[in-house]
Amino acid sequence: MSRKVTEAVEAIVEPILEEEGLELYETEFKKEGKNWYLRVYIDRPEGRVNLDDCSRISERLSKELDRVDPIPGAYFLEVSSPGAERPLKTEKHFRQAVGKHVYLTTYEPVDGSKTFEGKLAAYTPEKLTMDMDGETVEIPADKVAKARLAVVF
Structure with missing residues (x-):
């Protein structure tokens, strides 16, 4: 319903x-x-x-x-409003978040971690590329449990 x-x-x-x-x-x-x-x-x-x-x-x-x-x-x-730390759920949301600071969790570890915070450098429906303090991490899109914009102070 x-x-x-x-x-x-x-x-x-x-x-x-x-x-x-x-x-x-x-x-x-x-x-x-x-x-x-x-x-x-x-x-x-x-x-x-x-x-x-x-x-x-x-x-x-x-x-x-x-x-x-x-x-x-x-x-x-x-x-x-969806707020400053708005959830990212759709392809459109992720595409709009490229270049912005995001926080995400995964269903299972990727490169030994289940939490990631940094700049979303690139997005395709298959993977997200994160820049985490100069280190690039690629996360399969189907492994993302939750994602949101993150406010950086």
Whole structure:
């Protein structure tokens, strides 16, 4: 059910975001405790998403969801930015992260480690190339368990 819901919501929200000069980063429909949450993460191709953007999109999306009613039952709608340490899940996310500092974990050791932090130097659907303080490490994409942007101070 959750896949059908996210696909329906994405079809509704993408034209709204396009009109606003924003883009969809990710959609989640999850049950937490006894409540369902529809989370829509939005991004701005150039620049940052602000609270006004989230509020405006939430209001427009809420009206459209009420009109179309693609989700049976009650749920909470949350619209936000994916954040500075945003998760990297899709090919598009990884491609946008090339040249940026990332943190990732693998399902099994690669070169003796399961955690990696450094600059994502290159990405293909088959492998990620990390620059970790001048040392290059190639990680098979199918071994990546989780990945996110990392804030460097």
